[in-house]
Amino acid sequence: MLDVHDLCGGYGQAPVLHNVKMRLGRGETVALLGPNGAGKSTLLAALTATLPVRSGRAEMSGHDLIGMPSHRIVAEGLALIPEGRHVFAPMTVEDNLLLGSIRLQGRSAAAVRSRFEYVYDLFPRLAERRLQRTGTLSGGEQQMVAIGRALMSAPRLLLLDEPFMGLAPMVVQQILQALQVLRSTGMTMLLVEQKLDIALKHSDRAYVLVKGRIVCTDRSIQLAARTDLSQLYLGSG
Ligand SMILES: Nc1ncnc2c1ncn2[C@@H]1O[C@H](COP(=O)(O)OP(=O)(O)OP(=O)(O)O)[C@@H](O)[C@H]1O
Ligand SMILES: [Mg+2]
The missing domain is CATH 3.40.50.300 (P-loop containing nucleotide triphosphate hydrolases)
Structure with missing residues (x-):
């Protein structure tokens, strides 16, 4: 690999x-x-x-x-989850995740939707908080956003x-x-x-x-x- x-x-x-x-x-x-x-x-x-x-x-x-x-x-x-997370605090969970999909290959609405489903299945907590401002999440939840954002590009x-x-x-x-x-x-x-x-x-x-x-x-x-x-x-x- x-x-x-x-x-x-x-x-x-x-x-x-x-x-x-x-x-x-x-x-x-x-x-x-x-x-x-x-x-x-x-x-x-x-x-x-x-x-x-x-x-x-x-x-x-x-x-x-x-x-x-x-x-x-x-x-x-390849997708990097950087040290210190670097999530965008004023943006919602969903918008942070969406940013990760910008470079998704073959980025159709259906492809983006299926990546959201994948991330929300892995982190149900993020699904519950998808409209919350990311800066108001706990440290662990912010780490979930950082991982979820990386997963939105469908990395290997x-x-x-x-x-x-x-x-x-x-x-x-x-x-x-x-x-x-x-x-x-x-x-x-x-x-x-x-x-x-x-x-x-x-x-x-x-x-x-x-x-x-x-x-x-x-x-x-x-x-x-x-x-x-x-x-x-x-x-x-
Ligand atoms: N932007 C930079 N400009 C100059 N030197 C840097 C820069 N970033 C890191 N360094 C130096 O490069 C070396 C390696 O740093 P690096 O951040 O890669 O270490 P690390 O293994 O990730 O450490 P940590 O576990 O603390 O994150 C250190 O000596 C550091 O001071
Ligand atoms: Mg380091």
């Missing part, structure tokens, strides 16, 4: 990503773990045309995403940047349940997380990014059993 080869990039002259290699198979949930400032969000920015890449490739179904304009990236089936690969940040444990469980449904229906997901336990429990494989380099990768179950992992992680700060 996605093959990242030796990706290097950064802001201005400062390099952040160093020869990042990563592969996601169809239907896999892969965790991208790393401490604060490791470059996780920078990697997602590189994949979604918001960061110029110095060298390397990122192939999705054989097409290189690097250098592609963002609307083509969405058309390829979801990039989730720390979707549980700042949420109460019960709300985290609700979001996890929705991700579980997506996983069971074959969605491919890259789950960016700082917390090892939650990410390893809910992914098939994981990559650990420290200071812009992938320092280890394995099946999540194997990584969870490693005793040196948090040391590697914590010692990196």
Whole structure:
């Protein structure tokens, strides 16, 4: 589904990503773990045309995403749920979702309607609140809007940047349940997380990014059993 080869990039002259290699198979949930400032969000920015890449490739179904304009990236089936959600507070839930459908391939009224149904089935809470201003929703509900908005473009690969940040444990469980449904229906997901336990429990494989380099990768179950992992992680700060 996605093959990242030796990706290097950064802001201005400062390099952040160093020869990042990563592969996601169809239907896999892969965790991208790393401490604060490791470059996780920078990697997602590189994949979604918001960061110029110095060298390397990122192939999705054989097409290189690097250098592609963002609307083509969405058309390829990639959708980002950004860190901090970035929902439009003054707009209703429904209008926020509608924005996500703008780049829906073959955007007929029927196609948009069926995406709304899909999102409202996954998050019935949003259906109840569809005319409410998004800024007045709880943090968890806003995260649901952010995920729902990404799903409106009918993606094949979801990039989730720390979707549980700042949420109460019960709300985290609700979001996890929705991700579980997506996983069971074959969605491919890259789950960016700082917390090892939650990410390893809910992914098939994981990559650990420290200071812009992938320092280890394995099946999540194997990584969870490693005793040196948090040391590697914590010692990196
Ligand atoms: N717009 C920017 N301009 C310059 N440097 C930046 C910019 N955004 C991030 N950086 C730097 O790039 C490095 C990686 O940041 P990034 O946000 O990708 O980390 P992260 O792994 O997502 O961290 P967190 O878990 O805290 O979100 C950091 O050193 C950060 O200071
Ligand atoms: Mg980040």
